[in-house]
Amino acid sequence: MVKAVQAEEQAVSNIAIVGFGPKGFYAFERLVAQLKALKIQDPVAIHLFNQNEFFAAGNVYRPDQPSYLLMNYANSNINCWTDEEPPAILENTPDFVSWLRIQPAYSSEAKPEAFAPRARVGTYLMESFTRLCSHLPDNIELVKHVRTVTDIKRIGKKYRLFTGGNKPNAYPEFDKIILTTGHLGCGAGFLEENLSNHYIDFVYPTQRALGHIESGAKVAIKGFGLTCIDALLALTEGRGGEFSVNKSGKMTYKQSGKEPGKIYIYSRTGLPMMPRTGHTEIKQPLVFFTADRMAALKDSKPVSFGKAILPLIIKECTVSYYRVLFKHYRWRLLALPKFESIREQIEVFHHYHPEAKRFNWEKLLDPFTDQAQLTHGKVADYIEKLLVEAEKGPEESPLNATFATWRRISAVFNEGYSFGGLDAASHQLFDHNYFGLFNRIAYGPPVKNLKKILALANAGIVDFGFVKGSIFKIDGSGENYGVLKVGGQKEQATDYLINARIPRNNGNNTPSLLYRSILQKGIGRRFQNTSGGIYTPGCMDMDRQGRLIAADGKVNEGIALYGTPTEGLCLDNDTLSRKRNNLASQWAKDVVQFIALKETEKNCIENES
Template identity: 35%
Template sequence: MIWTTEHITPEPDLYSYVQARKPETSPTPESRMIAIMGGGPKGMYALNHFVNQTRLDPTTKHYQVLWFNQDERFACGPNYDIHQPNYLLINYCIGHVHAFHPAYRDIENQRSFVDWLTAVKIVDTVIEPTDFASRALVGHYLQWVAAETIRNLPSNVHVELIPRPVITMTYKDTQVAIETKTKTWEVDSVLLTTGHCYQNSPLIEHTEIPTAMYKRAPYPVSQFATIPPQAQVGIIGIGLTFIDIALALTEGRGGTFEQGTYHRSGKEPVIYPFSRSSLPILCRGAQYQEQRPLYILTESQFKKWMRQSAKIDFLKEILPLIEEEVQLAYYTVAFDVTDLETIRNMIAHIPVSERFMLNNLLRPALNNEEEIIQYIRTNIDEAYKGEEKSPLMAAAAVWSRICSQIAEVYRTVGFTGASQQQLDQYYFSAFNRVSYGPPIANMEKIYALAKAGILRFMAFQNPVISWHSDEQLFSLRDANGKEKQLDILIDARIARPALEKRNAVLYDNLLQKGSIHAYENEGYSPGSLSIDKRGKCTTMESLPVYCYGSNTEGVFFDNDTLSRTKNDTACYWVQETLRQM
């Protein structure tokens, strides 16, 4: 079952609710000023932390929390925008969605997404934790959690929602001045949760390309409504975002899917997705049940790494064990054997050239469109079997099983600079491609679009993009000389922190002022600002100025998640803020 906003009666959006709400008390002139910069889920989690900590440790001091966001989509952010189409889905089953922190279960009205949906749904269908949901519906849940937090504020805490992007901050000894285009606020504490303020660097440096022909951001998908039917549209990236765009250009234009077949509306363009590898993402079934134990990458092995004093070489010390674990997972299912030595002996009798290796998972050889489409079909069939019956799915699930432990090693012990660069720039996306894919229903749609000839997979490797101003066309050429002309180009990559590329106005302004500097690990600069292991900005040590979420990547690992507990630097920000005040 896929749950959408059609299955509930939506409440007013959070910003409208807060504007209409009349708080019982007002902030005092002596209120300490606190800023949360970024209004997505991480900003909401931080607000919830702060409110609950003031309830656990009551004080007579008054606090004014200024919650900034670039628009009015507070709590949901762009990823979970409540106004986006219902065909845009989350890529994990709903049983995993829980926006409350377990530390506060005794002092607030906590509901998981399943509990909330059970209470608000207007249909009789039974909810299963293995169901999926639209991102818009999850956005309504996140806004409900925020509304519950604001509805139960202590009398000495006041919250103001400010839908204006912050341009810069000026650091002083005792306060920070926060500036938007229209106003300046002086605050005593700042948390930066700016996960989606970054822009992709343009792949073509031509200022004369019409904006209607070069879409440099994937969201909102409503921006693609002006693309004419039959246009030749190239999409940079073949991940989750590509799927959203493909559905917006087909299902979003009136096309329908029925029993594995796509029925055209006549308004579709022809879509040509590509990337550096041009490998499509793997889908997955509902991963909610008890999972089989790992053989090599056990809890004791990670504890051993955590006790090390020297940085770890990811490529030499961890990657070989991941490769062995992936191979064992594959053959455990293929042979239907669980004894470790038995599996190893059976693998040893397979010729090396015929063994399933990590490269088979991460870099399958797909040389043409037919092979790519067959790869998608095979993956769908394997995903239906699940990791208990499919060797491929068992191998793909290894990364999702160990990712949180890898993140803990990354944050605490750390990796050598050269190996961290390889992990950040290649292995992270390669493992995510096979382990964190879309639900099966969405990949079946991609397969149907490919069979209908609307999606055309070109199998280009490391293609080069050019703009021809005379013809008003893009051309795509790969290393083997294959070429394709395109009318429109859409960049479906999700931008990450990149200080050296100046891809975020706020952080670029802070860098130019010298208020922040780039984090560096043995000569490798991942693009994030320098913070310590608790998320505190190292250049503003006298004040609580912290980062939380995607802006910490490079010091922390894999933060683009709804988890309340993974890399939770907001708790440290709250602790220092209340201690100083």
Template identity: 35%
Template sequence: MSFKPMEQNAVHIGIIGMGPKGLYGFERLLANLHAIECDTIHIHLFNISKLFGSGWIYDPSQPDFLKMNYPNKFISLKPHNNPPEICPIKSFSEWQADKNQTAIEDENFNIAARAEVGKYLFHYFKKLCFCSSNNLKIHKHVTEVKSIVKFEDHYLLQTLDPHFKSPHFSSLLITTGHSPSITSKINSIKDKKDTIPFIYPVDRKLNSIKPNSVVACKGLGLTAIDAILALTEGRGGTFYTDNKGKMSFHTSGKEPLKIYPFSISGNPIIPRNYSQTVSQQSFFFKKFVENNTSSSKLLDFETDLLPIIKQDMVCEYYFQTFKKYGESLNLKQQFNHIELDIANFHLKHPTVQEFKPSDLLYPDFDSNFLNLQLQVYWKGWLNEIQTSNSSLVAAATVWKNISDDFNILYSNNRLTSSSKATFLNHYFSLFNRISYGPPMSNIKKMLAIAEQGILDFSFAKNPQIEESGKISKLTRNEKSEIFHVMIDARIPRGYNKNDSVLFTKNQAKSIFTFNRTASKYNYANTLICNSNGNPIDTYGNMDINITLYGTPTEGFLFDNDSLSRKRNDTASLWANNVAELIQQNKQTPIYEK
């Protein structure tokens, strides 16, 4: 790699997207460049808003009722590898304890407002900028990068800022998250006046919904809960908890008359309680991965992997169930022997209901009583997650336990292309529903709003959407309701190949390629890269000077948690490589004007 700057002896490095992942890459880059003595290095940070470090998910100005779905102890900007950070960095729990004058142990299990996390991230973004070396010049660009133009061994960027003149970039880290998908989704339905394609920021995107209107809400997951809270608590409604722990909702009069959430499956998300955790006991899937790491055989998710995942679910469920009856289940034996032990257990305890993984994955609701049954389902889970060593919670935790092992297979291209598409289109959201749900406080709020009659699940499972002139209706089982506004309360996970977004723009097509089996609206999940995040170009060549990090890598790397520093960390290697190449070029100058 040779560096081609705009001016003599200048190097330009770019980070496109400055949410949490961009901040992590920025921190690693500063740490790797800190000890290098060389001429000025220009670091360009591109973000579509002024929310550097936090992004829109953790916008510090968003309402406090928008909560994290896991406790503070899992949030930290501290790096997990060398070199050390350039300034002291506290974990989020430590930062909150200092700020609130509380004990770190108490903060560890708190569920924070996402705005608080955003303040934490922005605080350290400013601190990193302040502590950076004198030879590093940091440029913050509030604009969207529309395309990348490659010239031999450098790149020019085209942005929406008419005053931006691109230098010659030597290396790029791309951490755009869901932004291309959001742009694509907004563009796809921008002509529909009564449709809101994306709900964030909620106080701005949902303020056009009038009081006493009827709202159809596409989605039953975390984003839908945010939308429902924004239309109720966000409009002055208040929650009260009595001395028995029952929560009620008092309206302000500014809420919608009805909110009808729905999805294709109609299955609601399962809440979590981090004060009641169940340790992993069953390791059939882990052993399967360990025994097949050296194999090159392609695997089918449904026929090769899903049965083993279900084995772990059965084992986790019955391990806890046996304990409740003073018995023990040996999970070190073969699964067919475990099945015999379970059968004998049921002979001894005929009143104990048999567990089948399908009951957890696909709960059965009477379609004529969806509104009542979904509320009963949530109430049952609230009781379950507050039970010590719950059998159902143990089974539901399996996907979380095995996700690292699954990523080994996923990132080594061990799934057939059709099987990977099946997993992404169906099972990814299904497992997230049972393993990565909201805190139980949010489900209590949903039930309180439902008891007021505002939240209604009557159309929860795959209703027909009819639009005739100015009238829009939801229809299911011969029951229909007119609605005034449709909210798409889902995080977009794909973009149309014809949309003008970063990865599909004409000049970038030689740099980025996509899986040919991808569906029309699934390209974000099929961007081709290697395990280091380097994209593969149209000629099959790896571009070592560009690194993808986070969501753009999901065609190859699985489950990119926006706040995880360890999960699929392609940024650390990128930062290290940039520093090494600058060091090499300093010793043997190959700068060109």
């Protein structure tokens, strides 16, 4: 009889998903699909921890955002469901475009090539989650916690989680945990002290993070990427300003009077991102950067990025550039397997067409690489050029085709990059020098948004005069918050500084209390690339199944990672893709096999009693 009671007490399997944005939802969907497929009968309690009430959307896609905050991912790419086995427990699993078509309020937006508001995607994710929850098997209990997990403790083979303000034993001991938290550097996301600070370290949600900046203020923004654009729109369109297109097709901005007086952007390169349309990507097969060639490189570890991979990228970009340029002159590039054969075609082409602009890798990536500073006019003119090339599409613009090449090869490169595939020096080189560069040229904003930034510059609100070569120093006199300086001569006092750079895993700092706890207690350790040197990208160490590796080097079978926490060991996790770096499916299989084994052992105990 005692054995039967013990079996009953141990029957409930407690599972935790920490961080419940899209990645948390994907892991949950695979878990319940596996539970149903294996016909698990014993009770399973799945606890979801999220910083806010927007379960499945998280902070990035929360549905209360303004509609002017757009995706940089075309509608046709968005699907929160998967076609892998076992199937979802729902029969109706529409992708985003199909979902938009059946929504009376949004059906007009159901264009595959369009860029939807992030809030709309959040609504899609949350509705999909709600429908999934309504079909859960009776033995599954779902427990939602609007809490930020800050601490973890190992108890035998199980774990206890802790959140701020809760009693020590507020949650059960968990058998399995998956961490799908957002960027480690963001900590708990928006901080209340931002409301009065002159330094804003995190801009989301924009209404709250930037709402205290008064009209007429002078604002500096560090970073010139997607987050910068969101901040600019929140401070202008978000305050009642209006964009319109005049008869000549040029976008203009009408001020509301509530905007900052001037906004100064500065970044390391001073370059804006290449804007995107929703045009269908080029379908031409890769010539040099192929999966077979990457597999061959992986067999000869460690791989040098500069010596082995970068030359292949440049060759592939060269092919993309000239394939389109040749078309303009009614020539046809033969994509032969030897690059010398392609080079010969290029030289013959330029002999007959010396006026055609040659491919130049360095100048394409940074046309101002030899200029320490840039003027407002040069940057505005460059944005105009990027917009023209973007609207032509990758089939008509050699520049656009070149920049789109990274999107075509990134999945193949990820296979070589992941789990320390590069030597230590190359790993560091790519993370610090090329990761941001390729994001800038390949994953930029919708054309519409960059047109808005240009309109703000033409309206005198945005100033590019400090965009490159500037440093920001806090003003000790107290008259202003800080001073932006460029070239030791020109300077500008500012009232606020906004950090518009998305934080990445950092080898020397772990702001998140949860990951700090994991490191301090030896539950996990940082990953180190020791191939030919030592490089610590900042992410946690894990095996190829996503399971955390403890300080003693042993695989921690109770805790897995998925999404942003794996950035540094895997690449390009900040995406809605269910296929890229899919560690969720294996985690779900492992969890359900564990539960099935428990169920078998319990049945044996009951039979013995």
